[in-house]
Amino acid sequence: MTDLLAIFIGMALINNFVLVKFLGLCPFFGVSKKLTNAFSMSMAVTFVMLMASAVTWPITHYILIPLDAEYLRTVVYILVIATLVQIIELFIMRTNYSLYSAFGIYLALITTNCAVMGVTLVNTDEGFTFVESMVSALGAGTGFGLVLVLMSGIRERLEISQLPDSMKGLPVAFLVAALMGLAFSGFAGMV
Amino acid sequence: MIKWIKEFSKGLVVSNPIFVLALGLCPALAVTNTLDNAIGMSGAVMFVLLCSNMLVAVIRPWVSGIVRIPTFIVIIATFVTIVSLVFQAYIPALYESLGIYLPLIVVNCMILGRAEAFASRNKLSLSIADALGMSLGFMAAIVLIAVIRETLGTGALTFFGITLFTLPVLDEQPVSLFLLPAGAFLAIGLLLAVFRKWGLIKND
Structure with a gap:
């Protein structure tokens, strides 16, 4: 049980x-400009990660x-993910249909989302068992959702703040990500 | 010929995959901690993009409609497998340090994007120009980021074991932040802002 918790926290934080x-x-x-979109996207990604694993x-x-x-795993995994998403x-x-109209466009984007493919590759590289793989997918999805939702909250505030023209949009988003990354590096060595 | 040069040069600056289109960001940030990794990654991406663009342009008349995207994905995955096997056999050290980012070239949005947006609509020679331009633009961008990160993060720049230069003060007190993941975001964000200030890239 503690192993599973360690995997979950390791993947999420x-x-x-x-x-x-x-x-x-x-x-x-791309999607982190609005809080509701970010939430839908992360739910969809977590679900596909679990299914793919x-x-x-x-x-x-x-x-x-x-x-x-x-050696065929790259080809096989991407085919599995693409089929699964379809x-x-x-x-x-x-x-x-109401769920489809909320999640539909995000699902199409998920095929080329490296996070989903990344989870399956990490599971194989780490030699996880089936249960461990599921926990690691859940952890990865949760961590993805957490930073996506945090980021979208920050970006909603940034929209109305005064910034130099050359910093607006993507550059400032990268700087915010850098600060969040520094905060997350504090988790290193926790488990 | 003029058209060829136009398609080739657009990837270098005007629609640079990293700085303008913001495609293929994952490898751009993940493997730019050292110059060697950046060069290895851009070599792999160049091979995959060139081969997939060529093949997609050639089979264009027979592939259409709903089977298009899955076909492109299988083509790209095949070339990625080839490149990882070659890396594993001949440059194992680089293969180890690129880790999962090598198989992840398959989901690099830039490659599928070029296959779908360009190669599936243009003839072979133009598709080659597009692939070469885009991958050189990608290489220029990630090598630039890697040079900045490695120089500031370690105080020196090495190229496959040869030390190119060492900086006097940074050598003893390197800004190791730039080797951390946060430093990657910082470097690319500041570069982007500077390019926009200079007018190389349009503002949003």
């Missing part, structure tokens, strides 16, 4: 995907490793 591992930066800077784990351990074909999109569109 110490090795935060956005601020420490630089994964999922496109949505981090749940599917890639058996594929890796029951197909790729016995066949000695681990299935989830279709499923939500048919079953719950």
Whole structure:
């Protein structure tokens, strides 16, 4: 149990995907302008991360490793993620249209989100068991959501603040990310 | 020929993938802690982008509609696998230090973006120009960030084991913040602001 907690905290805070591992930066800077969008996006990403980890784990351990074909993992993982995103999109569109209109556009973006692919690669590299993989996906998603929501709160305030023209938009977002990264580096060595 | 030069040069400054389009940021920040990593990463990206753009431009008449994006993804993933196997075999040290960022080239939005936005609509020669321009722009951007981070963070600049120069004061008291993840955000944010101030890049 403590191992699982350590993995969760490690993925969410110490090795935060956005601020420490630089994964999922496109949505981090693209979608983090409004709080509600940021929240929807992080929920969608967490869900896809969990699904992707749940599917890639058996594929890796029951197909790729016995066949000695681990070099195929890049191709296999990206195909699994792309297919999964399509299935989830279709499923939500048919079953719950209001949810689809809220999450739909984010799902399409998730295929090329390196955070999802990153989780599956980290799970394999660390040699996690199935339960550990799920916990690590949940932790990565939570950490991603946490910084995305924090960032969007800060950016909503930045919109109305006086800044030099050359700092507006992306440059100041990078500087805010740098400060958040410094704050998160305080978590290093916690576990 | 003029068109070729135009497509080639646009990636260098006007639509620089990192500073203007803000695509492919993940590797730009993650592997720019040393110059070696930045050069290795941009070499890998250049190979993948060039090969995928060429292949996409060639098979353009037969691939259309809804199978387009999955096809591009498989093509890119194949070239990424090739490049990681080559790195693993011939430059294992670089392979180790690039870690998961090497397979993650597959989800680099820049490469899929060029395949979809350019190569699937243009002929082979222009697609090669686009790939070369974009990857050289990418290389210029991440090498610049890496030079700044390594110089300030360690007080010296090394290129595959050869020390290029050592700075007098920083050598003993390096600003190690620049080697931390936070330093990457700081470096790219300040660079972007300076480029906008000089008018190299338009403001938002």
